[in-house]
Amino acid sequence: LGHITRPDFPILHQEVNGSRLVYLDNAATSQKPTAVLNALQNYYEAYNSNVHRGIHYLSARATDEYELARKKVAAFINASDSREIVFTKNATEAINLVAYSWGLSNLKPEDEVILTIAEHHSAIVPWQLVAQKTGAILKFASLNQDEAPDVDNLRQMFSRKTKIVVVHHVSNTLASVLPIEEIVLWAHDVGAKVLVDACQSVPHMVVNVQSLNVDFLVASSHKMCGPTGVGFLYGKSELLSAMPPFLGGGEMISDVFLDHSTYAEPPSRFEAGTPAIGEAIGLGAAIDYLSRLGMQKIHDYEIELAKYLYESLLSVPNIHVYGPAPSENVDRAALCSFNIENIHPTDIATFLDQQHGVAIRSGHHCAQPLHRHLGVNASARASLHFYNTKEDVDDFIQALNDTVNFFNSFK
Numbered sequence: 001l002g003h004i005t006r007p008d009f010p011i012l013h014q015e016v017n018g019s020r021l022v023y024l025d026n027a028a029t030s031q032k033p034t035a036v037l038n039a040l041q042n043y044y045e046a047y048n049s050n051v052h053r054g055i056h057y058l059s060a061r062a063t064d065e066y067e068l069a070r071k072k073v074a075a076f077i078n079a080s081d082s083r084e085i086v087f088t089k090n091a092t093e094a095i096n097l098v099a100y101s102w103g104l105s106n107l108k109p110e111d112e113v114i115l116t117i118a119e120h121h122s123a124i125v126p127w128q129l130v131a132q133k134t135g136a137i138l139k140f141a142s143l144n145q146d147e148a149p150d151v152d153n154l155r156q157m158f159s160r161k162t163k164i165v166v167v168h169h170v171s172n173t174l175a176s177v178l179p180i181e182e183i184v185l186w187a188h189d190v191g192a193k194v195l196v197d198a199c200q201s202v203p204h205m206v207v208n209v210q211s212l213n214v215d216f217l218v219a220s221s222h223k224m225c226g227p228t229g230v231g232f233l234y235g236k237s238e239l240l241s242a243m244p245p246f247l248g249g250g251e252m253i254s255d256v257f258l259d260h261s262t263y264a265e266p267p268s269r270f271e272a273g274t275p276a277i278g279e280a281i282g283l284g285a286a287i288d289y290l291s292r293l294g295m296q297k298i299h300d301y302e303i304e305l306a307k308y309l310y311e312s313l314l315s316v317p318n319i320h321v322y323g324p325a326p327s328e329n330v331d332r333a334a335l336c337s338f339n340i341e342n343i344h345p346t347d348i349a350t351f352l353d354q355q356h357g358v359a360i361r362s363g364h365h366c367a368q369p370l371h372r373h374l375g376v377n378a379s380a381r382a383s384l385h386f387y388n389t390k391e392d393v394d395d396f397i398q399a400l401n402d403t404v405n406f407f408n409s410f411k
């Protein structure tokens, strides 16, 4: 799949610091195929206009394409109704929307919000802020001996006090995949809702919100070959309809009086002001592109490449790769966070970039509590997408060995 799709991504065909670019930072953001770039350009060239309010051809066309993009998102994750899709700025804003709109209206003192220690700051911090305002309590499931979130520990934390469970589908650091369907069953058994942070799963596998039966799910366009500036919240209709607005402004109202206003139905209720119109249309083009390739085909390809990356990394001396080892019944997502003894991850990433044109990430990946739990304050991370190839992995490993030799030569 890598060789077939690479021609669609102009950015990949360049040299960086005198070497072929090897882009392995896809968990941070993905690259964009020409089809997405063309959709954006076509919008701005042919029918740029504001949506929902104009009464002229350009506005009608822009509105149709914007609402078509919503329908594409709904179909992509198998939502039962496109009105269950709210466009946001990114996944972070989508989680904040649920935390403030649903959380402030439903959480009271001593209620519990259950997360795992592997959650991204975008999942943790909004609920910390809302817990401070409501008196709710955050609880975190730990890791098991395989460095994966401890699902048994998570389940044991559920009780009648549990009001919402906020968990990743795929960890952006451990590459572990949570059993969402089961977690939803356990959560619903105690009357709790479930919000799934699907940033690292929607771009890489089939996600079916109806079969998962999640209450809320969030993702970001820029991680799934779409533009930055747009993401989405999926919410069950009955939940969104019962939620108060998150942001006030134009578009989200029905009538405005001096002393009060009435609000539009979802999704408009949660889309105040002029939305990221071109970007949403670009996301629709990204979904068309991914759908043409097939998410199952993408997933199968990436899982194999992820295994190759994992095995290849283990050949590097004194390396520790975080997260569970891939096995018959344990799929690792297409990313590896790692540390190498006595070499700082930022030195590794810098050397790889400057000497070899290899782009990986170094830092805490917005998962500081997880890194503290792992006993480190940072890690290096290589993350793949379907347009990466075995040659990318081989070039990365060769460059990594060169990096290790370079830094060890000072000892």
Ligand SMILES: Cc1ncc(COP(=O)(O)O)c(CN[C@@H](CS)C(=O)O)c1O
Pocket: 027, 028, 029, 090, 091, 092, 093, 120, 122, 123, 168, 170, 171, 172, 197, 199, 200, 220, 222, 231, 361, 365, 366
């Ligand atoms: C699991 C998970 N949850 C939420 C986010 C936030 O996505 P936004 O589009 O920034 O809102 C991310 C984005 N993680 C990037 C930037 S820190 C990474 O390098 O891992 C994520 O991986």
